[in-house]
Amino acid sequence: MNANFAERLAELPHFLSAHVVLSVTAILTGIALxxxxxxxxxxxxxxxxxxxxxxxxxxxxxxxxxLALMVPLLGGTIGYLPAFVALMLYSVLPILRNTIVGxxxxxxxxxxxxxxxxxxxxxRLWQIExxxxxxxxxxxxxxxxxxxxxxxxxxTPVGATSLGNYxxxxxxxxxxxxxxxxxxxxxxxxxxxxxxxxxxxxxxxDRRRGMAMGVGVFLAALVAVSVAPRFVxxxxxxxxxxxxxEAAAARSIAGERVVVGAKAYTEQYILGALMERRLxxxxxxxxxxxxxxxxxxxxxxxxxxxxxxVDFTGTIWATVMNRPEPIxxxxxxxxxxxxxxxxxxxxxxxxLGYENAYGFAMRRDAAEALEVDSLDDxxxxxxxxVIGGDPEVFARAEWTATRDAYGLGPMxxxxxxxxxxxxxxRDGQVxxxxxxxxxxxxxxxxxxxLDDPLAVLPPYDAVILLSPEAxxxxxxxxxxxxxxxxxxxxxxxxxxxxVDLGDQTPAQAAAWxxxxxxxxxxxxxx
Amino acid sequence: xxxxxxxxxxxxAVSKTYPGGVEAVRNVSLQVERGELLALAGESGCGKTTVLxxxxxxxxxxxxxxxYEGRDVAGLDPVKLRREIGWVMQGxxxxxxxxxxxxxxxIPRLLGWEAADIRDRTDEMLDLVQLPPSDYAGRxxxxxxxxxxxxxxxxxxxxxxxxxxxxxxxxxALDPITRDTLQQEFRxxxxxxxxxxxxxxxxxxxxLIMADQIAxxxxxxxxxxxxxxxxxxxxxxxxxxGLLETPRRQMRAIRELGA
Numbered sequence: 151m152n153a154n155f156a157e158r159l160a161e162l163p164h165f166l167s168a169h170v171v172l173s174v175t176a177i178l179t180g181i182a183l184x185x186x187x188x189x190x191x192x193x194x195x196x197x198x199x200x201x202x203x204x205x206x207x208x209x210x211x212x213x214x215x216x217l218a219l220m221v222p223l224l225g226g227t228i229g230y231l232p233a234f235v236a237l238m239l240y241s242v243l244p245i246l247r248n249t250i251v252g253x254x255x256x257x258x259x260x261x262x263x264x265x266x267x268x269x270x271x272x273x274r275l276w277q278i279e280x281x282x283x284x285x286x287x288x289x290x291x292x293x294x295x296x297x298x299x300x301x302x303x304x305x306t307p308v309g310a311t312s313l314g315n316y317x318x319x320x321x322x323x324x325x326x327x328x329x330x331x332x333x334x335x336x337x338x339x340x341x342x343x344x345x346x347x348x349x350x351x352x353x354x355x356d357r358r359r360g361m362a363m364g365v366g367v368f369l370a371a372l373v374a375v376s377v378a379p380r381f382v383x384x385x386x387x388x389x390x391x392x393x394x395x396e397a398a399a400a401r402s403i404a405g406e407r408v409v410v411g412a413k414a415y416t417e418q419y420i421l422g423a424l425m426e427r428r429l430x431x432x433x434x435x436x437x438x439x440x441x442x443x444x445x446x447x448x449x450x451x452x453x454x455x456x457x458x459x460v461d462f463t464g465t466i467w468a469t470v471m472n473r474p475e476p477i478x479x480x481x482x483x484x485x486x487x488x489x490x491x492x493x494x495x496x497x498x499x500x501x502l503g504y505e506n507a508y509g510f511a512m513r514r515d516a517a518e519a520l521e522v523d524s525l526d527d528x529x530x531x532x533x534x535x536v537i538g539g540d541p542e543v544f545a546r547a548e549w550t551a552t553r554d555a556y557g558l559g560p561m562x563x564x565x566x567x568x569x570x571x572x573x574x575x576r577d578g579q580v581x582x583x584x585x586x587x588x589x590x591x592x593x594x595x596x597x598x599x600l601d602d603p604l605a606v607l608p609p610y611d612a613v614i615l616l617s618p619e620a621x622x623x624x625x626x627x628x629x630x631x632x633x634x635x636x637x638x639x640x641x642x643x644x645x646x647x648x649v650d651l652g653d654q655t656p657a658q659a660a661a662w663x664x665x666x667x668x669x670x671x672x673x674x675x676x
Numbered sequence: 677x678x679x680x681x682x683x684x685x686x687x688x689a690v691s692k693t694y695p696g697g698v699e700a701v702r703n704v705s706l707q708v709e710r711g712e713l714l715a716l717a718g719e720s721g722c723g724k725t726t727v728l729x730x731x732x733x734x735x736x737x738x739x740x741x742x743x744y745e746g747r748d749v750a751g752l753d754p755v756k757l758r759r760e761i762g763w764v765m766q767g768x769x770x771x772x773x774x775x776x777x778x779x780x781x782x783i784p785r786l787l788g789w790e791a792a793d794i795r796d797r798t799d800e801m802l803d804l805v806q807l808p809p810s811d812y813a814g815r816x817x818x819x820x821x822x823x824x825x826x827x828x829x830x831x832x833x834x835x836x837x838x839x840x841x842x843x844x845x846x847x848x849a850l851d852p853i854t855r856d857t858l859q860q861e862f863r864x865x866x867x868x869x870x871x872x873x874x875x876x877x878x879x880x881x882x883x884l885i886m887a888d889q890i891a892x893x894x895x896x897x898x899x900x901x902x903x904x905x906x907x908x909x910x911x912x913x914x915x916x917x918g919l920l921e922t923p924r925r926q927m928r929a930i931r932e933l934g935a
Contacts, residue, residue: 268758
């Protein structure tokens with residue numbers, strides 16, 4: 151627990167500063183856009199109606215969806231930019247609406263008096279209307295600030311670092327301290343910014359220059375401290391270096407920046423940390439992009455936003471190449487590698503050695519009671535069973551193929567986060583789950599993985615993929631090559647178990663995995 | 677340009693037709709002599725406020741011309757014109773977020789006066805309307821009574837040293853005692869400073885007490901113009917007699933009481 155706390159605390163400067171930069175730039179741009187638009191629209195009822203409707207529609211898009219949509223809309227870019235654009239759009243509505251409402255709420259008599267005594271339109275706006283509407287505009291600004299700071303935690307899956315990294319990683323690894331860190335600091339930041347704006351408003355209203363200066367200096371300092379790490383060479387590598395002798399082996403990527411991606415679950419965090427260790431040992435400066443959505447990770451690799459990550463043959467086959475039919479393991483690997491190289495210049499460095507397939511799992515005692523051994527046996531019972539799956543599985547070709555092949559259509563499907571799937575089936579809340587075959591909880595919860603006699607489910611060999619740009623750097627491939635063929639399913643399952651059921655962090659599990667690989671005489675041949 | 681001795685304001689056959697064909701004002705001609713107060717009297721909707729707003733171009737006339745200090749207002753910049761002419765409206769029209777001093781100072785500030793001059797002028801104006809600056813300059817309009825707010829309104833209108841003041845029902849929101857006091861104070865101010873004024877009112881008694889000239893309007897036209905005594909002695913129509921009936925009856929009643 152103490153190691154956990156120390157590790158979370160060590161992440162804080164990075165996550166918090168990224169969160170501050172992301173939300174503050176989004177809000178400031180939102181103000182720069184909404185206030186002039188609101189002023190313009192306040193005198194034009196038709197325009198006001200149109201802009202408010204557009205902003206309201208944007209607002210009804212769930213935050214996570216808006217963030218995810220920005221990635222394809224910006225041509226596959228991940229990281230700060232799509233998050234910034236989405237959050238900025240999110241901040242528009244409250245500020246725009248309150249600017250319009252605030253200006254329209256000014257008594258006509260006051261406006262007429264201003265005209266009558268000889269104020270120009272410009273003077274009237276700046277000296278009379280805006281000051282009078284200020285409390286309403288500021289109320290909108292405060293709403294926007296709280297929204298944006300909160301929604302910025304959802305920026306993690308599109309590759310932007312934020313306090314959401316605590317929450318997503320914590321959820322996947324059942325590390326509730328990490329989730330709590332994310333919540334507490336995000337809420338704290340929202341409160342601090344909200345109060346700062348409130349004090350600025352009071353200072354403006356009462357013309358308290360000292361107070362305004364004080365708050366201004368505080369906000370400027372907050373942003374300056376947050377931005378500073380971006381201009382200083384920031385070594386994001388794991389402070390605990392492994393007891394390795396390889397440091398001397400790597401040469402060509404020393405001092406270079408390498409970005410390692412990972413999807414949003416335990417095994418990916420461990421493998422990301424493992425690759426980070428190897429690359430750091432070779433002298434690279436490693437940046438991590440954890441918690442990427444499944445297709446976002448691939449897009450990011452394709453566009454070179456990340457240099458390397460681990461994916462699965464079956465996933466690329468079904469969701470990237472759109473090939474629904476199952477095929478022999480080795481043929482699939484070969485065809486996929488060739489296709490990735492030809493289509494995108496992506497290099498498949500090799501298979502790690504284990505397979506993490508989708509499987510269908512039940513409680514062993516329940517399976518025995520129902521006399522179910524294989525997916526074949528489920529068909530007659532399908533109408534009475536509930537199946538739980540992770541957020542993407544029911545949208546994948548493998549599920550449709552399995553469902554149709556075994557007649558599982560009548561089953562009620564229920565989607566939940568991967569974290570909760572295994573305990574849900576253990577506790578009888580669902581009857582069957584889609585499981586990852588390397589998950590440590592299959593053994594720990596005494597679950598039975600059902601056979602697939604028709605071989606509908608494609609193979610899922612874990613592979614390291616390198617971006618087209620990374621493929622041009624031999625030192626990078628050299629640093630990761632020792633991992634090829636070095637991890638069998640049992641080893642991976644043990645590493646996962648250490649995080650999911652033990653109290654280790656992914657970095658600790660990666661250190662264990664690293665040591666285990668190094669202790670062997672050489673990589674095992676698959 | 678300005679003709680000394682000529683009228684401050686010369687309204688020549690002015691009319692106003694709104695889009696859609698509504699004729700708010702028809703063929704109105706009026707003159708305001710220097711230092712005089714002209715009352716535009718009549719019921720709501722008779723066009724009197726429209727005439728007032730055409731003078732400082734809050735509305736533009738559809739026909740005829742308005743000559744202020746020898747210049748046709750149609751050829752002047754509306755903002756500059758309005759800064760030269762004081763404007764007082766019903767229910768004060770003060771800016772609630774500004775202090776009394778800032779409200780009064782707004783026109784001199786826009787005219788680009790020196791800070792010290794602005795300060796002296798606002799002090800002078802507040803003293804003139806009997807709101808000692810030491811007590812009142814720093815207050816906000818919300819902290820004043822209705823009569824005090826209207827006084828600030830006068831101070832603001834006078835701060836830019838205008839030759840002409842336009843007033844739209846300036847006393848109608850006040851209680852009778854405050855109204856009477858302010859009416860008398862206003863005439864005293866006018867006598868002291870020598871500016872001219874046009875006042876819109878629906879209260880015939882107010883027009884009789886305050887004005888040098890009264891123009892009675894009905895349906896966009898002037899039906900009679902003259903001094904208060906001319907109107908009382910020779911009302912031109914039954915409508916004018918009717919308007920005068922209420923103040924007459926009140927005067928008779930009061931005289932009988934005093935006898």
